[in-house]
Amino acid sequence: MTVERIEKIFLGLTAAMLLVFLGALFYSAFGMGMHLPDREGEILPSEVRNTPPFDDPGVREVGDNQYEVVLIGAAWSFTPREIRVPAGAEVTFIATTTDVIHGVHIEGTRLNFMLIPGQISKVTSTFREPGEHLMICHEYCGAGHHLMYGRVIVE
């Protein structure tokens, strides 16, 4: 099999490009701490509202400039619907669903994660600027899916 010189150059550049991209991604993940959701444990969907911490959904301060948001998705609303956190604080979302699959996207941020029945989702981020963001359910969850949203207010 002969491969022409120009094709070798083309494929070499392709490989180099992919390696640079991968390097950047690994740096952003492990150097800058932008992680994806991981395994955080399981929960019985029918017992969500009786299982801590989901028996008390809402925002609470858990440490020095650290906040925890316990969030429940159910067709077709979020509990709580409105989340208020201070700018610059480290905010951890702990979330799950009581019925079908839902999604959470806080637009304008990289907070974007799925709620899967039986699984607990956990992500951490910081809102740097004060402002207001829509929190949208972005996974189809039935005829009222487009009604499911909330707000995050950064103060």
Next chain:
Amino acid sequence: MKNPTVASPEGFQLPDSQRRVIRWMIYLAFGALFIGIINGLGQALNYARVDILQYFPGMRNYYQGLTVHGVVNAIVFTFAFANGFLALTTSRALARPLNTPLLWAVLGTMVAGTLLAGYAMATGQASVLYTFYPPLLAHWSFYVGLALLVVSTWLTAILLFGALRGWRKENEGKRIPLMAFISVATYAMWTLASLGIAISVVGLLIPWSLGLIAHSDPLLSRTLFWYSGHPIVYFWLLPAYVSWYVMVPRQAGGTLFSDPLTRVVFIMFLLLSIPTGFHHQYTDPGISGGMKALHGVLTFGVFFPSMVTAFSVMYALEIGGRRRGGTGLANWFLKLDWKNPALVAQILAMLTFTLGGITGLINASYNLNQAIHNTAWVPGHFHMTVGSAVTMSFMGIAFWLIPYLNRQELVGRGLALVSQWVYFFGVLVMARGLISGGLDGMPRRTEMLEAPYSKPSWELAGMLTGLGGTLMFVGGMLFFAVLIATVLFGKKTDTPEDIPFTDTHQPPATTGWEVKLDSFRYWLIAAIVLILIAYGPFLAQYLPGNFTSTGYRFF
């Protein structure tokens, strides 16, 4: 061995009885696309906040239309076309007729599957979208219909492997003709890839929908779906690649450069298409970050054969353009035969696929995915892959395939050209709308018409989506006008025509390591090893699963 692409370059005619079955498969494919495009118009206009779905007979809500749009376009259209088209290319390349009862069985299962799933969708009992994630619970006939559609692809795989086995017995020591090799490789990949969806549908969802088991495991079914759901993208794409590799060069007046490199590309797809599914689940809980990263790296790997393809196909086009008098750096491109609708459709398909590939790489980019996951960006991306690269290639192929199967001449060549240009500009405008909206948080799969929330920037994005989608609809309808006019009024021709295929500049070697490329057995084993590496650790950790979800009919 003069011709490396097919066994019998002098010409082989498929028996009329088999031609007829394949014709009905192609009709089924385009019948599905017709319904899919009509529903697509309703979807695109939804983003422009124009409601036409209320005028659709029997349409209960937006999500029912979206389910129909996804299932008939992405499953019925693509499966029926691949089953018919690659059966034809394999038969032609090997110069052997196919097994007639099996060919009928493929058509029969497809029709039965389409009717069953169609019944459930039309009556509003299966508005669970194309991904049918449990615990949304559809009517059992929806799952049985989907299972039958998958079975039709397995029967096709048996058909193709059977033909190849027969050919090998009579041609010991010879290389598999290229066009047959790449067609069979496509089905080898998909047979392995479809196991996930088959296990989920047959083993978990059908018994669940019949009430035989009480609970589903949403994460397990979702993982099994995406085990098949990423390689299905290549199952859509590879029949178009078959055309791009061995047919487009001929239609452009060029030659495919390398036989061995083409085989290597299809083997890379067989190996790397499947162990990549977690890049659809980057934002899922319950799957470790390490496994997601592994799938991310492998997804970058599968970008490589597509880049080889970009080079090989452009090279072949350039040979064609220069033979037609093209000179200089880019002038050869203008010298291509821009009056041949079969060629033009596929060149335009390649152009949209360039953007589709780039956006796809962004989707696969680990944490960058969080910026666009489940936003309108995603349909923006895949309408430039399956929604145009694949669809326009299949429409382009139809411009010679329907006349070939019916022994007719194409009616309305000018209209055929117009249809493809309109569709091409339409998809670019629509993708521009969806992508810009998605970057600004506009969600996908959402009835924006009724949503109580909005952002000012979504206004323009939605308008462009609606405008582009309308253009795609017009282009699609012009295509169907050409197709129907050809079938009804196309002049009959008596001279036997052959399907268009190219020679290769660099023929297959008959000695040395290249011969080993033809051993599907080894590649299948290697593919299975990669799958075990990619999915084994997750399954070992996760099984026996978390079956705790009862079903919901929220539609």
